[in-house]
Amino acid sequence: MNEKFSVPVHTAIIMDGNGRWAKKRGLKRTEGHKKGVEIVRRIVKASADYGMKFLTLYAFSTENWRRSKEEVNFLFHLFVTAINEYIPELKENKIKINFIGDPSPLPDFVKRSIQHAFNETAGNDRMILNIALDYGGRREIVQAVNKILSLGKKAKITEETFKNFLYTAGQPDPDLIIRTGGEKRLSNFLLYQSAYSELFFTDTLWPDFTEKEYLEILKDYSKRERRFGKAT
Numbered sequence: 001m002n003e004k005f006s007v008p009v010h011t012a013i014i015m016d017g018n019g020r021w022a023k024k025r026g027l028k029r030t031e032g033h034k035k036g037v038e039i040v041r042r043i044v045k046a047s048a049d050y051g052m053k054f055l056t057l058y059a060f061s062t063e064n065w066r067r068s069k070e071e072v073n074f075l076f077h078l079f080v081t082a083i084n085e086y087i088p089e090l091k092e093n094k095i096k097i098n099f100i101g102d103p104s105p106l107p108d109f110v111k112r113s114i115q116h117a118f119n120e121t122a123g124n125d126r127m128i129l130n131i132a133l134d135y136g137g138r139r140e141i142v143q144a145v146n147k148i149l150s151l152g153k154k155a156k157i158t159e160e161t162f163k164n165f166l167y168t169a170g171q172p173d174p175d176l177i178i179r180t181g182g183e184k185r186l187s188n189f190l191l192y193q194s195a196y197s198e199l200f201f202t203d204t205l206w207p208d209f210t211e212k213e214y215l216e217i218l219k220d221y222s223k224r225e226r227r228f229g230k231a232t
């Protein structure tokens with residue numbers, strides 16, 4: 001990478017289109033997810049190499065429980081296998097893995113695996129990789145409100161202090177949110193944190209997403225002027 005451009009501090013990605021990718025090839029949906037994991041690996045590595053500090057990937061939403069039992073089960077086993085295989089590479093690249101979402105409804109073997117990956121990579125500081133697992137933006141906000149109520153806080157909550165009660169406490173908001181797969185919506189992703197994020201939608205299905213397209217999006221982002229409501 002010779003050309004200079006300003007890399008977002010925090011990028012978040014909605015990885016959509018695995019099922020359609022598989023269908024187009026006459027394969028089972030699960031084959032699309034398998035291919036999707038390979039792309040995750042490459043995009044994570046590329047992000048750290050570009051100097052990004054936070055990368056958040058939407059792996060499983062609160063709504064994804066509505067899929068067939070077989071697909072949900074497959075996804076959980078795929079996450080666990082991928083995460084376990086991936087730990088040495090995360091360590092090598094000094095990437096810390098973090099999970100955002102409510103772990104309580106997840107099966108025990110998934111909970112154990114995410115705790116293990118978290119512990120194994122806790123000392124790394126080159127980039128934080130947030131995996132959104134059983135994540136829902138509305139639920140995150142409601143849980144934050146309930147936490148505040150349970151603490152019986154008397155002091156006024158501000159927009160900034162409210163953030164301390166979100167799963168992403170202590171992290172900057174995403175500068176850029178990318179969605180693959182052609183849909184143009186946020187689907188309950190980072191609702192509070194996305195207030196000023198630049199949005200980028202591509203028709204490319206996640207398993208076809210490449211480092212080259214990623215780099216083009218990052219360069220496009222770097223040309224956008226972010227005013228946060230101010231006049232130029």
Ligand code: FPP
Nearest residue numbers: 015016017018019020036037040059079082
């Ligand atoms: C959306 O495609 C994709 C998912 C719900 C799963 C995403 C998971 C991965 C890419 C694997 C991630 C792995 C790790 C370790 C983080 P879809 O099934 O909704 O596709 P469709 O819209 O074409 O049906």
